[in-house]
Amino acid sequence: MDLAWMAWTTPTAIFFSLIALMLIGMTVWAIIKPQAPRRGILRIETTPGDRLFISLLGSAFICLLWLSLFGSPLWWALVFCACFMVSVFKWV
Amino acid sequence: MTKPINQRAWFLVLPVLILVAFSAVIPLMTVVNYAFQDSFGNNEFFWVGFEWFEEILRSERVHDALGRQILFTLIILVIEIPLGVFVALHMPRKSGTWTSICLVLLALPLLIPWNVVGTIWQIFGRVDIGLLGYILSSLGFDYNYTQDSFDAWVTIIIMDVWHWTSLVVLLSYAGLRSIPDAYYQAAKIDQASRWSIFRHIELPKMKNVLLIAILLRFMDSFMIYTEPFVVTGGGPGNATTFLSIDLVKMAIGQFDLGPAAAFSIIYFLVILLVCWVFYTVMMNTGKVDG
Incomplete structure (x- = not known):
């Protein structure tokens, strides 16, 4: 199958593979050990899937903010994203 | 302790996921791929990293368009939501011929395709052949939406209000119809004012449909x-x-596929964020803190 029209590159392929792996991992985790929704600091009920969504969306905005303020590279932004993800999974 | 949610039911939506993959996910992936590359046609691409994102995020042209977009959306919401609720409140509460006529009339603008709505208003507003433009200029107003920015904005806002207020009316009316008569009878016994009935009975009961109306009108x-x-x-x-x-x-006029793709992703993320906020508010409305 010719996928040249999709203009794939190694970094974008790695990016999407990581997201797919995260989703598969979370699905397997939810099947093996179903978790109850909980209320965190946002006072809304969240499942682990919700927390992953919040983490990814928040990380995207952290990266955009970094790019608009400081430009690339994004290494420090990724550190902030990792901290944000850990915080979301711990407290949200 | 809340009962754990079994997520296995999600496997039942796999056919839909496959369909969505072809209609949305694959195009989205392609847009992401384009956003990191430059192209001169012929399917030849060159890696540029985050250059297009930086360009779009710092572009004055995009900032201006975003400002206009936010202003337009705010004006639309401020006009259409209260107007829709007001009209719904004044519609007959009991089923009957008048109710049916009102509902059909209100649904009419929603049935007209977008490009036809645009064409109707484009002609309607013209000073030479359009009824609105002709009447306004006959009354002495210096109205010309093709030359004056303010007139153009007014025309587009009135057009959108005409096209979409009906949706808010229909949703609000559905919310109002779901209120049992006992609430109104209790309010009558308490000699509640019209404002009190609206504030303490109708508005809380309409809250969920109004959130849906706001979400739909915001997105659109x-x-x-x-x-x-x-x-x-x-x-x-x-x-x-x-x-x-x-x-x-x-994207199409200048054929700047890379910057347009970066622009699309940022645009998509903003809409996704706002929709998530609305969705979360809707799903959590009325839930008591545990």
Whole structure:
């Protein structure tokens, strides 16, 4: 199958593979050990899937903010994203 | 302790996921791929990293379009939501011929395709052959939506209000119809004023449908393209160039696929964020803290 029209590159392929792996991992985790929704600091009920969504969306905005303020590279932004993800999974 | 949720039921939606993959996910992936590359046609691409994102995030043109878009959406919401509720409150509460006539009349604008709505208003507003333009200029108003930015904005806003207020009315009316008569009887016994009935009975009961109405109107007005494009083409100048019009100009007019792809992703993320906020508010409304 010719996928040249999709203009794939190694970094974008790695990016999407990581997201797919995260989703598969979370699905397997939810099947093996179903978790109850909980209320965190946002006072809304969240499942682990919700927390992953919040983490990814928040990380995207952290990266955009970094790019608009400081430009690339994004290494420090990724550190902030990792901290944000850990915080979301711990407290949200 | 809340019962754990079994997520296995999600496997039942796999067929839909496959369909969505072809209609949305694969195009989205392609847009992401384009956003990191430059192309001169012929399917030849060159890696540029985050250059297009930086360009779009710092672009004054995009900032201006975003400002116009936010202003337009706010004006639309401020007019359409209260007006829709007001009309719904004054519709007959009992089923009957008048109710049916009102509902059919209200549904009519919603049935007209976007480009036809744009064409109707483009002609309607013209000073030489349009009824609205002709009447306004006969009354002495210096109205010309093709040359004056303010007139163009007023025309587009009135057009959107005409097209979409009905949706808010129908949703609000559905919310109002679901209120049992016992509530009104209790209010009558308590000699509650009309405002008190609205504030303490009707508004709380309409809250969920109003949130849906706000969400739908927000999304639709934030992504509006066809109607303003047909009426003003984004002009005069750039006065009515909203985000989607600017995006199409960039992608198809200038063939800047990379910057347009980066623009699309940012646009998509903003809409996703706002929709998530609305969705979360809707799903958590009325839930008591545990």
